[in-house]
Amino acid sequence: MVQDTRSPLARASGLGPAGKGAAEWWAQRVSAVALVPLTLWFVIEIIAHMHSDYAGFVAWLRSPTGMIPMVLLLIALFHHAALGLKVVVEDYLHGLVKFSALVAVRLGAVALAVAGILAVLFIALSG
């Protein structure tokens, strides 16, 4: 093991309270507040569209009242999920597994959010 020559402050940086915890704590709450109306809107829309077929599904996402909340939902959902899963991983996993899981959570959240948004836009904007 290489001798650690960093100062105590540098070693503490990034460990818990010395890092970006407060900003992420706030982001978790703000995204939670955004998700309250967005998820309730989603549940209500799903129930309202339960009888509709593929054409109805496309028409729903093609309308601004369907497309815009759906994109906002995807952004808020995966931001909130990434922050929450990060805390869960940090609490229960350690070492290399923790590092790998943190990378997987981050990349997975971004990939899923982008895929979902592009799918919505594709449905909404294509012929």
Added chain:
Amino acid sequence: MAGDDKSPASGRRRKGAAPDRLRDATASRLADGKTSHSDPAAASPGARSETADRPAQPRQSKAAFRSPAPGVRERPLSPNIQIYRPQITSVLSIGNRITGVLLGIGGVGLVVWLSAGALGPAAYAGVTAALLSIPGQVVLFLFTLAFFFHLCAGVRHLMWDTVHGFELRTVYISGWIVVMASLALTVIAWAVGLFVMS
């Protein structure tokens, strides 16, 4: 129920490990000046069990945590979580976490559903058929329950964040409200859904 709970805040000890972590890190530094802090595991509570399986690191052996430096009184350790009787506070706390993880998986399902819609009618019909099957409906029902639970428990957390409702009695009442409301909202959503379908 009175006296079950040591502190009204126990229901929200989501980061309760933090003081222990700090203490362990300090204790290990006191006990062994050469403990490497470049290994994040060394500063976490799980380090004890993890390092016990890795004899290649004698500097972080159990002894470093168990035996304090000369002149330092050994600190008492909290009993393990398993010996506590489950309480509404602790069960809802871990329930909020579990449902959060489940809903993250549900988010994958949401993107699969939208992607199938983008692929075309055939793929969309396949996903719809899976969702309308009996296993699909059971999974959807459980996701609905997980969603409403996480929603209600999350609103409870937001209330706590405004520094309200920390009295023991209030914590129990809001806890049972979360249970009842999430069950009621799930039943209402499915009742309305089945009514729309029929």
